Amino acid sequence: MPLTLEDIALKSGVSRSTVSRVVNGQPNVRESVRQRVLQVIRETGFHPNTAARMLASQRSWMIGLVLPRSVSSFFTDPYFPRLTQGIAQACNQNNYTLGLFLIETKEDEEKIYPRVSRKSLLDGVLLQSGEIGEQLIDHLVDTEFPVVIIGRPPHPVDLSYIDVDNVSAACNAVNHLVRLGYQRIATIAGMANHTESIDRVEGYKKALLADGREIDANLIAEGDFTENGGYRAMRQLLPLQPDAIFAASDVMALGALRAVREAGLRVPEDVAIVGFDDLPFASTSPVPLTTVRQPIVNFGYKAVEILIDLIENGARPPRQVIMGTELIIRESCGSRSKGIPIEG
């Protein structure tokens, strides 16, 4: 029923190859012929069969986005939808189709693995860097299969990845609190087995040490990137009477804020809070959040760009792209009330 190249060839009085050339925008076709063929294509509404094309050309024009099971916050943290947006946008623009692979169970992982690691379905994959010990990375690493990891991989691997400089970003944020004169600065970290958590804690420590302070391990509470996780971590910190909190995500900062207020304390007067991400709600939260802005959409965009470069040009060696962040000052850190100037 659906039309084939052959049909179009017949109707335009040329061969199948010529039609193929026209469809693929190849140069070696006489202009008048090209026009005639295009005309027929338009009239008939012909579209080449994707599967046949994939098979013959060994290219699918499709990439996969893999979100490992460990990234359970996909549904609770607006970070991921935004990332996905950037990725989808870039795919559209480059005429790639995006396949979404959410891994939730061990079973999923096994089912999905062959689909995301062979050229027969995907031209390449974007892998959200998950837990340390993530199997998928190791499987992928010695394949020739094009991969870009989103986020610094747990251990050094010979793969391209894209990340922000979490250490510096966190360090800057905490340093801001230091300069504002806070004495007991605590942090709510993400899950301990995720690189971005590790890096942000490191930045936290670095800023404190740079000011000649000591690290109090009790002031480092582990959240899990959820609102509730932030809340629980804050409840745990409260008895230690911190006067400032650096939370590794805006969502956790919100949970912390809830806990602080529930305890009858004020933000930022009694406890200052700084978040991470600068998601839309950061500015509309009960107390507008001072936070580290990540270029999330661009991040996804860039990831696709690198992947496509890998697919189409096989660019080697692997690239590491680090994107910039920016500290956004709002109410929750109290710099306004303290009247301390903001650095440019």
Next chain:
Amino acid sequence: MPLTLEDIALKSGVSRSTVSRVVNGQPNVRESVRQRVLQVIRETGFHPNTAARMLASQRSWMIGLVLPRSVSSFFTDPYFPRLTQGIAQACNQNNYTLGLFLIETKEDEEKIYPRVSRKSLLDGVLLQSGEIGEQLIDHLVDTEFPVVIIGRPPHPVDLSYIDVDNVSAACNAVNHLVRLGYQRIATIAGMANHTESIDRVEGYKKALLADGREIDANLIAEGDFTENGGYRAMRQLLPLQPDAIFAASDVMALGALRAVREAGLRVPEDVAIVGFDDLPFASTSPVPLTTVRQPIVNFGYKAVEILIDLIENGARPPRQVIMGTELIIRESCGSRSKGIPIEG
């Protein structure tokens, strides 16, 4: 380089057809032969080429999720990630691959159209019902292509869809406010050209009329399913001194809550608020939200189920599946303080 059926056939001393039968779990193979072939497959790590399979069988085992441009709240409303979760889960379980199509520009729409409307790439699509006037639906309607619309379509079409009974759900919610004795009940609607908004407003009116009240058009404010939209709508309503608000989404309810508190009023003492969705944050919002719970994940799950039935059994006529909702009572409607019993 990668293995083919032929390779496996050679190594197991059978024909390509037999290997194909084994791979596809067909019955007509002697058990001993089946075992031998399976053994070779395991040893070699063979996986059939997806493109070749698609081409020969005219099936891709892939479905698309299409989010039209009008669904701009994809990135601001946690509703969509949850829906996507349910869909992805169901796809995994049924061995389908999920393609994600986010349409943002007119250009995207044109590029994507051929990809989502032909059997050559997808076996079927899930279309998030968008704006009234959405082109895609009309294009899809007279194709034989399997489609399930998520949400009631703007105008009656001969397609399967899945939805909740928004009218009843809203009516129940507002009725709850009525029974609590609120006198000036306002509503914050979604975008006027979306069916779920229309239906929820209708439910709102229905509850009021059922109580013998009149509809005051000024008490119906239009939001846009964002937090800011809810905030703005509430600011517009505030001068009219409503004593209760029914918001068409939790996100908007949150915006309304912010506006109310900013005006120095208390929830629920001065203004009661009821939301819609029961997203995770509804229970942790500054005032826990009374809201209509939608079975979002199940919703996505069910949508896939219907689509697969359509693909595999060509089930006709189109099915309309309506899922149930539940009113979740928390603090924001004030029923606790008013001591009014909650219906079973």
Next chain:
DNA sequence: GTGAAAGCGCTAACAG
């Protein structure tokens, strides 16, 4: 129960 053979619709040399 198993194998041979004919495609699925397209791309990509290779001639001309």
Next chain:
DNA sequence: CTGTTAGCGCTTTCAC
């Protein structure tokens, strides 16, 4: 510039 000719790797009759 254009047509001919092989496949891409698998599914699926149709014989045996």
